[in-house]
Amino acid sequence: MLIQTEPESDAVSLFFEELPKEEIHPINYKDVVESLNYVYDSLLEPWTFVVVLDLDRLEILYANDNCLHLFGEGGKLLTSQYLPFAFLRPESQSLFKRVISQFENMVQAVSSKRRNFIKTQWVGMRLKPLNGKPWVSFATLMPLSARIDGTPNVVLMINQNISHLYNANFVWLRQSCTRVSQCNAHFHSRTGEVFNHDILSKRELEVLKLIAKGYNSQRIASELSISVNTVSNHRKNMMDRVGVSDTTALLQIAQWCDLI
Known part of the structure; x- marks a missing residue:
């Protein structure tokens, strides 16, 4: 299993209680990602890749070596910044901003005390690897930095390929809280709605x-x-x-x- 839901050491809770707020100085996200290896299984396996996404500017602040090996450096802006659209297939580009917006709405609906502990699965986004083979992403989003109001403005995305499992043309989000293992909401692009209950009854x-x-x-x-x-x-x-x-x-x- 890619994600450890409830680490024995409660390392997730300890880490996210210290989320930086509106950082002035640049963060070395490579070090941040590597420091989380003790929380996640198979973080750097060939079938996974990791990016750090700035939600305000819609830029990728960090992409690990697996990501660059799979998708190249298309869309590169600066030394360490990439445009996420460079990694998306055309049919997913129109969905990307819409899903980000719904993610923000779902976070806003969560009490401020829980926002640091939100974990979201983002399922069904289609990417375009260099080898041209289909790639459908199962991504887990976790906050790395927060705005003053506690909502995340930078998130960690751990992605893996589920093209062998997934055959739909829609995207869905499922939001839960790492501290209480309780689902808060889900969004489904087929209906365009956010539901205040789990994706399954x-x-x-x-x-x-x-x-x-x-x-x-x-x-x-x-x-x-x-x-x-x-x-x-x-x-x-x-x-x-x-x-x-x-x-x-x-x-x-x-x-x-x-x-x-």
Whole structure:
């Protein structure tokens, strides 16, 4: 699993309690990313890459070596700054600003005490690697710097390729809090709305957890006192909303989202 949801040392909480506010002096984001290696598994594996994104200027302040190896240095502005649009396929460019805006709205809705602990999964953005092979991003966003009001203005994005799992043409966000493991909201580009509940319903999560245990539809129906047809409908609805075509992909993405 790429992300450790609840590190034993509570290192995430300790780090984000010290978020810099409106930094005047430049931050060495390479050092910041490397300092977080003890929080994240497989941070620098070939199938992942890391960028630091400035939300105010929509510029990439830091891209690690994996990112530059995969996508090159197109869109480079200064020594350490890149335009995110240089990494996006054309069909994702119109969505990018829209999703960033919705991310900001979702953060604004969270109480100021929790804003430092927000973790967001951003699923379905299409990127254009140098080798031309399809790349669909599963990205986890974590705040690195905050505005005076506590909302993040610089975020860490850990990306991995899920093109082998994801077959939809929409994008969704899922926001949760690292401290209380509670989902706050999700956004789905298919509807264009932000919902103040998880991407999967409570009943769907019950079904999903039994699927993860290896239960077949008949046993799930018996366990939950529902019909086999209802189980099948829940399974279909979950795959449709998440953007996958089989249960294996659904379980993998659900695990990365800390849903199971």
